[in-house]
Amino acid sequence: MTTRVMLVSPAAGEAQRAVRFDDDGPLSEAGLRRVRSAAGELPAAGRAFASPSVRCRRTAEELGLSALPMEELAGGAMGDWRGRTLDEIAGAEPAAVSAWLADPDFAGHGGESLRQLCDRIADWLARTATEAGRVLAVVEPDVVRAAAVCALRVPLDAFWRLDVPPLTVTELSGRGGRWNLGLGRELGRR
Known part of the structure; x- marks a missing residue:
């Protein structure tokens, strides 16, 4: 039984343009x-x-798409950093930003750690793989990165080395708990 999961990163919003931790703003x-x-x-x-x-x-x-919103597929919770720019936080809390990038268990911003995000997405992938067929999910770039890290079973620091541009498709196909990964097919560039 093969499951195919197509993870689509969303179109760009204003927060990405400002290099701001997502504040749930519009496209x-x-x-x-x-x-x-x-x-x-x-x-x-x-x-x-x-x-x-x-x-x-x-x-x-x-x-x-008639897509069912799923809380489990939410982007990583950034707590007190939500809505702030990375430059702003790095200027005010440089040690915290360093810890966030180096320690997968860091949650000093009051949100979710990288490990918690990856565990949540790994659990979703495991449940999704119990049914054959194709699944489409429009998810935040950090969810795509977490899925790739989990599917390939690589160390969590690989998360920071994966770029997920807007409107790209990352494809996972698998069976028996093993995934193959197809990266970065771009949408909307006809």
Whole structure:
């Protein structure tokens, strides 16, 4: 029994443009134009989900997916850092930013650690793999990175070495607890 999971990163929002930890803001106008040009590019799927963020739900909607919002697929909770820029936090809390990047158990921002995020996504992948068929999920880039790290069973620090551009598809196919990974097919660039 083979399960195919297609993880679609959402179109860009204003927070990404400002290099700000997501504040659940809307898609940018450029992001909206790009996702609309990608509508119809994805294959049909038996199950479709979306991270609960505005930009993931809106991206799924614009792609023509009837995606069920799933809290379990939310991006990593950033606690007190939510809505702030990385430069702002690095200026005010440089030791905390260093710890966040070096320690997968760091949750000093009052949110979720990298390990907690990866464990949550690994649990979702394990449950998803119990049913054959194709699954589409529009998820935050950190969820895509967590899924890749979990699927390949690589050390958690590999998370920081994976770039996930807007509107790209990462494909996982697997059976028996083993996954193959296809990276970065771009949507909306016809």
